[in-house]
Amino acid sequence: MTGETAIDCHIHIIGDGQTYPLDPKRRYTPAPASVEDYWAALADTPVSRAVIVQPSFYGTDNSCLIDALRAMGDRARGVAVLDPGQIDDRMLEDLHSAGIRGLRLNMLSVRSGERPLEESLGEVDAALAGSGWHIQVFCDPGSYAFLAEQQRKLSCALVLDHFGFLAPGAAADERAGLLRLIGDGAWIKLSGVDRLTRGADAGWFRDLASEIADTAPRRIVWGSDWPHTPLHTDATMDAGVPSPPRSPGTAQLFRSAESWFEDASARRRFLWENPAALYDFPI
Numbered sequence: 250m251t252g253e254t255a256i257d258c259h260i261h262i263i264g265d266g267q268t269y270p271l272d273p274k275r276r277y278t279p280a281p282a283s284v285e286d287y288w289a290a291l292a293d294t295p296v297s298r299a300v301i302v303q304p305s306f307y308g309t310d311n312s313c314l315i316d317a318l319r320a321m322g323d324r325a326r327g328v329a330v331l332d333p334g335q336i337d338d339r340m341l342e343d344l345h346s347a348g349i350r351g352l353r354l355n356m357l358s359v360r361s362g363e364r365p366l367e368e369s370l371g372e373v374d375a376a377l378a379g380s381g382w383h384i385q386v387f388c389d390p391g392s393y394a395f396l397a398e399q400q401r402k403l404s405c406a407l408v409l410d411h412f413g414f415l416a417p418g419a420a421a422d423e424r425a426g427l428l429r430l431i432g433d434g435a436w437i438k439l440s441g442v443d444r445l446t447r448g449a450d451a452g453w454f455r456d457l458a459s460e461i462a463d464t465a466p467r468r469i470v471w472g473s474d475w476p477h478t479p480l481h482t483d484a485t486m487d488a489g490v491p492s493p494p495r496s497p498g499t500a501q502l503f504r505s506a507e508s509w510f511e512d513a514s515a516r517r518r519f520l521w522e523n524p525a526a527l528y529d530f531p532i
Contacts (some may be wrong), residue, residue, distance in 0.1 A: 251373065254297035256530065259410070259440045259472025260287055261304045262317035272308035276358060277492045279306055282476035284320045286508045290475055290499040297334035300350075300528055302385070303330040304478065305358035311344075318348040326350050326528040327384050333369065336376040350528050351383040356392065366392055373459065374403045383407065383436070385529065389414045392437070393426035400433055407434070411441030411474070412457065417450040424457075431465045436527060439506060439519075440472030443497035444480060458509040462514065470524040475499050497531070 263269075263282040271278060287299065299321065302443045303314050307414070312330045318327050328351040329344060353371055356366050366388060373384055386396065387410035400407055413427045431437055441460050446454075464471055477495040524531040 255295045255507075256470070256473070256524035256528070257291065257296045257299040257473050257503075257529070258470040258524050259302055259438055260299050260475045261478065262287065262301055263304070263476065264313040264316070269313040270310070271306050272310070273309065275306035275488055277292055277479050278490060279304070279478050280476075280491060280494055284317055287475055288444075291473070291503065292500075293490065294500050294503045294516050296473075296503060297333065298324045298326075298524075298525070298530055299329060300326045300472070302328045303353055305330075305355050310327060311349075315344075315347050315350075315360050323531075326530065328353050330355065331376075332373045333376040342376070345380070345382075349382070352377060353385045353387065353410075356386070356388040357414065358387065367395060368398075368450065370399055371402075374405050378404045380405075385410060387411065387414070390419065390423040390426060393423070393430055393486045396435070397433065398432050400430065400435060406436060406527075407439065408436040410438055411444060412439060412454070413437060413471075414441075414445070415457070415521060416445040417448070417453045428460065428464050431461060431468065434468075435465075436468040436470065437461060437465075437471045438470055439509070442502065442505070443477060444474065444496065454505075455509050458506075462510065462515065462519070466518060467523060467526075469519055471503075471520055472504055473499050475509075502517065 261282065262284060263279050265281055301314055301317050306312060309330050309332050318325050325348060327347045327349045330353050347438060354373060383406040385408040396407065415423060415427050440515055442454050451513065460521055461526060477497055479492045507516060507527050510519060
């Protein structure tokens with residue numbers, strides 16, 4: 250990527266607890282993570298733009314996200330979390346002007362009280378009709394069949410978080426289900442590798458990335474998942490006790506993802522052209 254730039258399509262900005270109160274239903278209490286901290290973490294990479302995703306611990310209060318977008322200006326876009334019953338045209342216009350380009354449905358990080366995907370997906374799609382936004386879904390392979398059934402009915406593009414949460418050792422039918430979803434039009438973030446493995450699985454992710462790219466070369470993007478908040482599978486977390494971020498090496502995660510594609514044009518699509526198209530960045 251020498252002489253070029255890249256877009257990080259999945260980060261979180263975390264403000265101080267007094268200015269940005271946390272959702273009482275959160276699964277964990279995160280440490281602050283500022284815009285300045287983010288750019289420092291990727292200072293020796295070509296990443297020049299980022300997509301800020303609303304995290305679970307803020308619920309539907311997107312205040313920190315909006316303020317971070319203001320701070321980053323044209324270098325950032327956002328993905329919000331909203332109650333579909335409260336969405337109206339004025340809200341969408343205001344959020345679009347702020348830089349929001351998608352809405353997230355999080356099925357894995359929430360603590361309690363969230364509606365299942367089967368109830369929320371259609372309602373969200375109807376609320377976003379005509380907006381040009383996409384629906385980002387954070388789910389595990391158990392939701393693939395439902396998403397495959399619904400995808401062609403959606404007016405919005407569907408974006409899967411973190412390799413569709415398909416981990417090394419996944420069953421062959423789960424891998425096939427993910428590829429069918431992508432082949433039928435879904436986008437996917439090749440991100441969250443450090444969430445999905447604790448071992449030496451670099452070759453597994455490289456092979457899966459290649460297979461996904463062969464299926465949909467124009468619908469793959471990368472994300473660092475900075476600041477690497479606690480794992481969703483950690484059953485010992487106490488929501489009231491601050492949890493320090495993990496330290497997988499954000500710049501190294503970028504370098505690893507960059508190495509998945511030897512062809513320069515494929516890397517450019519993955520790291521620059523595709524995310525610019527999905528998130529409406531000028532290039």
